[in-house]
Amino acid sequence: MQVVNYTEFRNNLAENLNMVNDNSEVVIVSRSKGKNVVVMSLEEYNSIQETLHLVSSKANQKRLDEAIEEMRSGKSAKHKLIED
Template sequence: MTKMKAVNYSELRQNLKSNLDAVTDDQELLVVHRPKGKSIVMMSLAEFNALQETLHLNRSRTNRQRLENAVENINSKTNLVKKPIAE
């Protein structure tokens, strides 16, 4: 589960580097509360790209079903044997 931190706009500005480091280094989501309920969420580019990929893979019902079947197949195998990686 992704960690989430919330700050107000002033705190974000005062501690910009440490807040951005938390987002990029710790994969933490940062909610920035702004006046009039116009809050935003900051996330790392890697986290955003992973989210976009997940949305893309789940966009079609057929592909989503194939992925679910593959996960069920993997989870049902109790004696998986890993092959050593050739060096």
């Protein structure tokens, strides 16, 4: 995680955005007269949103826990992907 002030972020915008996308880095932009912001890749954001959705209910959490336990105990099987 990288923390930069607003001016540094703005002056090195392309470099900071490349760091976010190329290195999966999260950048926190500190602002002196406002709330700080977080800059992350869209891929990282979407991943977080998916995780939040998957654990959004007790039923989902229970099913995920059961699936993990099945995998750990060897009760799962690998299959090849079907390609079109």
